[in-house]
Amino acid sequence: MRWSRIAPQLALTPALVVTAVAFVGSIGWTAYLSLTRSRRLPEYEIDWSEWGRQYDRLFRDAGWEISLRNLIVLGLGSALAIVFGFVLAALIDKEKRGESLFRTVFLYPLAVSLIVTGAAWRWILNPTLGAQSFLRGLGWDVDFNWLAQGDTAMYAIILASVWQSAGFYMALMLAGLKGINSEIWSAAKLDGVPMWRVYLEIIIPMMKFTFITCAILLSLGVIKAYDVVVAMTNGGPGQSTWVPAYFTINALSAKSNLGYASAAAVMMLAITFVIFIPLVALTAWQQRKREAV
Amino acid sequence: MSQFSVSERAAASGAMSQTRAPYFVRKKKGITPRTIAILVFLSICALFFCVPLYVVVVTSFKTMDQIREGAIFSLPTIWTLEAWDHAWNQACSGIKCEGLKVGFWNSVFILFPSLILSISLAMVTGFALALWNVRWAGAFLFLLFICAFVPFQIIMYPLIVMTTTTKIYGTLWAVAVIHAVLAMPVLTLIFRNYYKDIPTEIMSAAMMDSGSFWRIFFEIIVPMSGNILIVVLILQITSIWNDYLIGVTFGGLSGQPMTVNLANLITISTGTTNYAHNMAAALLTAIPPLVVYFLVGKLFVQGVTAGAIKG
Numbered sequence: 001m002r003w004s005r006i007a008p009q010l011a012l013t014p015a016l017v018v019t020a021v022a023f024v025g026s027i028g029w030t031a032y033l034s035l036t037r038s039r040r041l042p043e044y045e046i047d048w049s050e051w052g053r054q055y056d057r058l059f060r061d062a063g064w065e066i067s068l069r070n071l072i073v074l075g076l077g078s079a080l081a082i083v084f085g086f087v088l089a090a091l092i093d094k095e096k097r098g099e100s101l102f103r104t105v106f107l108y109p110l111a112v113s114l115i116v117t118g119a120a121w122r123w124i125l126n127p128t129l130g131a132q133s134f135l136r137g138l139g140w141d142v143d144f145n146w147l148a149q150g151d152t153a154m155y156a157i158i159l160a161s162v163w164q165s166a167g168f169y170m171a172l173m174l175a176g177l178k179g180i181n182s183e184i185w186s187a188a189k190l191d192g193v194p195m196w197r198v199y200l201e202i203i204i205p206m207m208k209f210t211f212i213t214c215a216i217l218l219s220l221g222v223i224k225a226y227d228v229v230v231a232m233t234n235g236g237p238g239q240s241t242w243v244p245a246y247f248t249i250n251a252l253s254a255k256s257n258l259g260y261a262s263a264a265a266v267m268m269l270a271i272t273f274v275i276f277i278p279l280v281a282l283t284a285w286q287q288r289k290r291e292a293v
Numbered sequence: 294m295s296q297f298s299v300s301e302r303a304a305a306s307g308a309m310s311q312t313r314a315p316y317f318v319r320k321k322k323g324i325t326p327r328t329i330a331i332l333v334f335l336s337i338c339a340l341f342f343c344v345p346l347y348v349v350v351v352t353s354f355k356t357m358d359q360i361r362e363g364a365i366f367s368l369p370t371i372w373t374l375e376a377w378d379h380a381w382n383q384a385c386s387g388i389k390c391e392g393l394k395v396g397f398w399n400s401v402f403i404l405f406p407s408l409i410l411s412i413s414l415a416m417v418t419g420f421a422l423a424l425w426n427v428r429w430a431g432a433f434l435f436l437l438f439i440c441a442f443v444p445f446q447i448i449m450y451p452l453i454v455m456t457t458t459t460k461i462y463g464t465l466w467a468v469a470v471i472h473a474v475l476a477m478p479v480l481t482l483i484f485r486n487y488y489k490d491i492p493t494e495i496m497s498a499a500m501m502d503s504g505s506f507w508r509i510f511f512e513i514i515v516p517m518s519g520n521i522l523i524v525v526l527i528l529q530i531t532s533i534w535n536d537y538l539i540g541v542t543f544g545g546l547s548g549q550p551m552t553v554n555l556a557n558l559i560t561i562s563t564g565t566t567n568y569a570h571n572m573a574a575a576l577l578t579a580i581p582p583l584v585v586y587f588l589v590g591k592l593f594v595q596g597v598t599a600g601a602i603k604g
Binding site for chain 1: 332348455506534
């Protein structure tokens with residue numbers, strides 16, 4: 001019997017070690033480094049009179065400000081993927097014809113690497129050979145040269161991310177819609193309530209849980225967004241498509257400034273938790289409410 | 294009215310609504326204008342999702358001369374495999390020009406050890422947390438849950454130092470191990486959620502049978518894990534294959550996966566870009582996960598949603 005108590009604890013040791021070293025310890029290590037003057041190599045001395053110098057510099061850095069602003073732009077833009085996903089799911093669910101075909105088509109981009117997604121969209125958005133020249137050839141005076149211009153390059157990144165992830169939100173929403181009792185539709189139909197009001201006043205409130213899940217996943221994806229930026233613009237033109245994930249890695253690898261990169265990484269963690277704790281608390285609360293009934 | 298009670302009632306009245314079906318189930322209606330509108334809209338959206346794939350495929354078969362004409366959507370006038378051959382055998386990544394095949398094999402050799410490592414670790418951990426009375430299991434689960442959301446950047450430098458000290462930095466092993474480490478929290482939560490529904494009767498019977506931890510694991514739990522294993526496998530295969538950041542950070546010069554080669558290829562700004570080569574390279578990188586997706590589409594959805602919802 002004694003053995004049976006020791007064995008599971010032994011089995012848990014590797015995972016415990018990984019968690020303690022790779023996650024908890026590493027977070028502490030990086031947080032500590034963010035207080036030092038480390039540049040290329042780590043320095044472990046903290047000058048307590050100016051322990052916040054890396055953060056001071058960070059908040060005054062125009063590149064960081066751009067990164068934060070782009071994070072918000074990307075978040076708002078990517079949220080279109082949730083809206084789009086919901087519309088697609090609602091239409092597919094309403095009109096069962098071709099359901100599996102549409103699902104397959106809308107979801108396949110998710111199976112593909114963001115680097116590949118970036119390569120494809122980069123090519124389509126090529127100003128001289130891509131879609132722009134094709135549409136101009138048809139006589140439409142369109143401007144698709146988003147990637148080369150600082151104020152539009154973020155749109156290209158949003159376009160690629162929405163294209164990649166909308167199908168995923170569609171799949172989550174479709175699962176949520178299927179959980180809704182068909183009697184609700186019939187009742188609404190009998191009462192002659194218009195469809196859009198059924199969705200707005202009954203279906204969407206019922207799917208709160210699905211929406212919150214989507215919001216959590218979306219915000220995590222946005223904070224982690226790195227691959228798509230590298231593949232689409234590599235941060236350019238200038239610094240116009242920097243995001244915190246890009247900023248941090250750039251500070252470490254291109255500028256080899258360890259202390260500075262650590263401060264940016266700590267801020268990324270802080271942003272994650274600021275967004276994530278209320279959303280998770282909301283989910284837990286919703287779930288408890290649901291189970292209580 | 295809460296969703297829970299509604300679905301509960303739906304289940305309860307399942308048989309009843311079956312007999313009442315003619316009334317309430319969607320009628321087998323003819324094609325109404327609204328049906329047509331919906332189908333047209335969905336088809337336009339489907340087109341939007343298919344266009345990039347179409348463009349990538351046709352470009353990869355074109356000659357550079359035709360690409361310069363600028364008709365991005367047209368079919369190749371001369372179908373050629375030159376770009377595919379070039380991408381596979383000669384494409385340059387950095388200073389070396391050995392093609393994507395190097396990265397392809399790197400990705401393969403990263404994938405297998407990483408799959409074995411991450412899945413076995415998460416299975417054992419999930420089993421121990423779900424079915425054994427470990428006093429601190431709750432706290433540990435909460436910690437794992439938090440870790441699942443931690444951005445990679447905050448643990449990146451310490452992990453680089455650790456892999457350098459253990460002399461695996463810059464090899465395939467570093468990439469494989471780091472994948473396993475980063476996936477551990479999420480995978481553990483998935484396995485734990487699956488195992489916690491195993492009836493206690495089975496566990497007590499197994500215990501009575503003087504089953505030790507490992508005997509129960511190998512003789513009962515592993516055989517019962519088929520479904521969740523497939524789901525986790527799909528999740529891991531696609532996420533490891535499609536990763537860029539870990540590969541570029543830990544792969545050094547010799548351990549880079551295919552995605553890193555492709556990124557180098559598409560982001561170089563010197564000289565004229567050969568889009569046929571780039572698109573062939575992108576397709577080569579995309580084919581393995583796409584094959585998984587088209588073979589097991591339904592399970593793929595389960596896989597990504599299981600990974601997404603995180604316990």
